[in-house]
Structure formats: C-alpha cells, structure tokens
Amino acid sequence: MSTRSVEPRAEAPVKARSEPGGLLARRPAQKRSQLRVGALLDAADALLEARALHEISLHDIAHGAGVPPSSAYHFFPTREAAFLSLARRHLDKLHQDLLAADLETVDRWQDYICLRNQVAVAFFNASAPARKLMLGSAVGSEIRTLDYDDIEGRAQTHYAHMDQFFVMPFMRQPELKFRVLIGIYDGIWASAYAKYGHITEVYAQESRTAGVAYLSTILPPVIPLRHPGERPAQPVAP
Numbered sequence: 001m002s003t004r005s006v007e008p009r010a011e012a013p014v015k016a017r018s019e020p021g022g023l024l025a026r027r028p029a030q031k032r033s034q035l036r037v038g039a040l041l042d043a044a045d046a047l048l049e050a051r052a053l054h055e056i057s058l059h060d061i062a063h064g065a066g067v068p069p070s071s072a073y074h075f076f077p078t079r080e081a082a083f084l085s086l087a088r089r090h091l092d093k094l095h096q097d098l099l100a101a102d103l104e105t106v107d108r109w110q111d112y113i114c115l116r117n118q119v120a121v122a123f124f125n126a127s128a129p130a131r132k133l134m135l136g137s138a139v140g141s142e143i144r145t146l147d148y149d150d151i152e153g154r155a156q157t158h159y160a161h162m163d164q165f166f167v168m169p170f171m172r173q174p175e176l177k178f179r180v181l182i183g184i185y186d187g188i189w190a191s192a193y194a195k196y197g198h199i200t201e202v203y204a205q206e207s208r209t210a211g212v213a214y215l216s217t218i219l220p221p222v223i224p225l226r227h228p229g230e231r232p233a234q235p236v237a238p
Contacts, residue, residue: 033075036065036067036071036075037075037085039065039066039067040061040062040065040067040072040075040076040082041082041085041086041089042065043061043062043063043064043065043067044056044061044064044082044083044086044129045086045129046064047060047061047064048086048128048129048132048133049128049129052132053083053132053133053136056079057079058072058073058076058078058079058082059072061076061079061082080142080143083133083143084142084143084146086129086133087133087134087143087146087147088146090127090129090130090133090134091134091146091147091150093123093130094120094123094130097119097120097122097123098116098119098120101115101116101119103115103165106165107225108222108223109162109166109215109219109223110212112162112165112166113181113208113211113212113215114208114211114212117185117204117207117208117211118204118208120185121189121199121204121207124189124193124198124199125198125199128197131193131197131198134147135186135189135190135193136190136193137190137194151179151182151183151186152175152179154178154182155174155175155176155178155179155181155182156175158174158178158181159171159174159175159177159178163226164226164231165225165226165231166223166224166225166226167223167224167225167226168223169219169220169223171218171219177215177218180214181211181214181215184207184210184211184214185207185211188203188206188207188210189203189204189207191203192204
C-alpha cells in the first residue's frame with residue numbers, strides 16, 4: 001500500500017462567489033424563474049456561437065431568450081454576470097464529461113493523463129462559447145478568476161482520483177504539481193485558440209506530450225494498477 005500525501009475527498013462543485021463590480025447573479029428558487037434564467041443562459045450561449053463577447057449586450061441576451069429586459073436585469077445586473085454564470089455552466093459540463101470518461105481500460109498512468117486530456121480537448125472543440133469564455137484573451141477578470149478557482153479545485157483532487165486506479169507513490173505538494181499540469185494545458189490550448197479558433201490535433205498532442213513529460217519528472221515510469229477491490233468506498237470526482 002502507498003503512503004498517500006492527500007486523503008481522497010469529493011471534489012466541491014464550482015462555488016458561487018461574491019463577485020465585485022455587481023457580478024453576483026441571483027439564484028432563483030421558483031421553477032418559473034429557474035426556467036427563465038436557463039433561457040437567458042441558452043440565449044447567451046447561442047449568441048456566442050457567432051459573435052464576440054464585447055458585441056453582445058444584456059438586451060441582446062434578453063431578446064434572444066424572449067424575456068423582458070427588466071427581467072434579465074433582475075437576474076443578471078450586468079452582461080458580465082450573465083457570462084460568468086454561463087462560464088460556470090460550461091465548467092460544470094466539463095466536470096461531467098471528465099466524470100463520464102471510461103478509465104476502466106487504462107493500464108498506465110500516462111494513458112490516464114492522455115485520456116483526460118482528450119476529454120477536455122473534445123469538450124472545448126465542441127463548444128465555441130466555452131472556448132471564447134475560457135481560452136480567449138478578451139475574457140473578463142471574474143471569468144478568469146472562476147477558471148482559476150476551478151483549476152485549483154481540480155488540482156486538489158487530481159492525485160486522489162489517480163490513487164483510485166493506481167497505487168500512487170508519495171508526492172510532495174500534489175496540488176501544486178497538478179496545478180502546473182493544468183496550466184501547461186491551458187497555455188497550449190489558448191495558443192491554439194488564438195491562432196486557429198480551436199484546439200488542433202497537433203496542439204492537442206503537444207499538450208499531452210508536455211503534460212506526460214512534466215509528470216515524468218515527478219512520477220516513476222510505471223505505477224502499479226490498484227485492484228478494484230482496493231479502491232476507496234467513496235469515489236473521488238475528477
């Protein structure tokens with residue numbers, strides 16, 4: 001058995017923040033209001049498919065959703081608040097995709113890293129709004145902060161999630177190591193987005209190569225697989 005540097009724990013979902021500058025969106029309790037907010041976010045997502053963030057106003061979002069502007073302002077005091085909520089929705093979708101990844105056939109930790117990378121690349125390439133919100137250079141500081149908070153959450157649980165499948169060796173400051181790993185990915189993907197508007201296969205492969213190469217400076221070439229019966233009773237979300 002390995003000496004673990006962190007205890008497995010469930011990953012907290014992307015949490016609401018008290019954003020400065022009036023970016024705190026209302027959380028509707030009534031079903032009718034929830035549907036209206038969903039329609040507004042759907043409209044913002046649809047507008048981002050073809051337009052840049054700075055070209056979209058809250059009035060545009062309200063019009064696309066068929067919602068009176070006054071109601072849109074009731075839930076989102078600014079358009080930035082709407083985009084922040086939309087970014088949170090996309091991050092939740094990314095977590096769902098990572099959770100649904102089939103890791104049962106993975107035998108090597110290098111393949112585990114590459115598979116998760118492929119899932120994330122597929123997520124971004126499937127959604128122009130997600131790329132604009134999280135990989136674009138024109139995103140607001142609050143969306144960037146939300147992305148950093150999400151990276152922090154994933155970094156804190158990455159080691160524990162790997163430890164469910166492999167007998168992980170002791171690692172000092174695993175959160176720091178996996179934070180750097182995700183930062184490597186983000187830098188390469190953002191470069192691809194700036195040049196091509198999406199993550200090309202060449203850039204995707206480069207990000208996988210860079211990620212495995214970085215972790216190879218920390219992890220041994222071979223890490224034993226953990227028997228399914230040895231896995232934690234409470235799985236750790238990726």
